[in-house]
Amino acid sequence: MTDVHLDDSNYGIKKKFIAPSKHPPSKFRDEAKVTFHYVVRLCDDDHTVIDDSRKDNGKPMELIMGHSFKIESWEVCLKSMGVGEVSSFTVDKSLLFSFPMAMKQLRDIRAGKPVTKTSICCGGLQNLQLGYDDLDKLLKEPQDLEFIFELLTYTDQEDYERENWTLNSSEKEALIPRLKEQGNELYKCGCNKEAGAKYEEALDILENLTLKEKPREVEWIKLDNQKIPFFLNLSQCQLNIGNYYKAITFASEVLDREPDNVKALFRRAKANVGAWNPKEARADFERVAKLDSSLEKTVRIQLAKLTQLEKEKTDEDKKRLEGKLLGSI
Structure with missing residues (x-):
């Protein structure tokens, strides 16, 4: 695997190629739709997996670019990839403030649970409970994380029928x-x-x-x-x-x-x-x-x-x- 540091504007993200794309890099544009699988691992000796999109229903995740996804570093990572590529990204904890809350919502969606907005009260993060022990720990003790992405598809806005929730x-x-x-x-x-x-x-x-x-x-x-x-x-x-x-x-x-x-x-x-x-x-x-x-x-x-x-x-x-x-x- 080859180490690649993204440009200076994306300081704090280190990329490693696992399987390169056989296609030319996509020119990512706002409103483009991408589908991908992801694995989330701790940066410990055991590379502990804390989430995997293939578990439960096994469906890939779908993302509309430029819609301020809560884990901003994910868009940065995906924009550096080509269709069919598999790569690992180590992301500094300073870029992952919203990760525990966003991952809670993704897990709830996969489980068919109603999605509720997470609000931070006067007690701050220390008193916030997300209902998942590993996410609660990351909330209280932030750490670097590794994300492994497999980019499955890239579709420009004009080539797909947008779902109503993506419209302004x-x-x-x-x-x-x-x-x-x-x-x-x-x-x-x-x-x-x-x-x-x-x-x-x-x-x-x-x-x-x-x-x-x-x-x-x-x-x-x-x-x-x-x-x-x-x-x-x-x-x-x-x-x-x-x-x-x-x-x-x-x-x-x-x-x-x-x-x-x-x-x-x-x-x-x-x-x-x-x-x-x-x-x-x-x-x-x-x-x-x-x-x-x-x-x-x-x-x-x-x-x-x-x-x-x-x-x-x-x-x-x-x-x-x-x-x-x-x-x-």
Whole structure:
């Protein structure tokens, strides 16, 4: 293995090649995506392994460059590598202040645990407990560490579809109309489930954006109102595939914001028929007719069908009851 000291700006990191890359070095750019495996070892006589990405689910780690990853030295190390390369990096403890907290989050993610933000109170690091003995020790007694990386892939931003969590607020806002358009095209093709997935993705983005605003302020209301067409479309998608309770839920989301929204009332009425809530269905249909006189004929037809269904249900119940009474004689 060959020792290589990175340039003066990266003082405190020493590199050793284990297996060189067969490809030319990648020109790392912000927003590029890399996947890699890592092993973390103590710099003791036994080279004690304290973490290995191949354990548990064995999936490689994925990192978007330039997003201020908490272990900054990792980005520095990876930027010196080529795809297929395996190298060891010894990093000075002065560069590893955030390592124990970041590694706790990585372990929790691998274990499927909820990730919580680690906060340092007035007691400082000495009183902080991470839930992992080895990380707690590193927190209280920092030391140099060795990282062995195998760089698996490098993909420039334009060559992959970025996940929503990597987007900034303006990029997320720009994605919303595209998702609506994609959902509408899928809906026209009869792909209700796939269309619904696009609408829900847009709603997730809007929810994330509203969380950054103060509730009931102008910007919060603006973002919240943008959810209305997506809830409406989702209600129709769910109605089409017979998921009546979900259709009711999505239509009700619209009506919580716009109590007189005729489309939402009509779709909820239809869904209530499907879920057999005749009283609620009738109330919604009647309100539709009151709000929009052009739909009175349509509503009369729907109410007549509902009345007929109620009669059939009553007759079925009577026959069922008579059968039980005859069977008990």
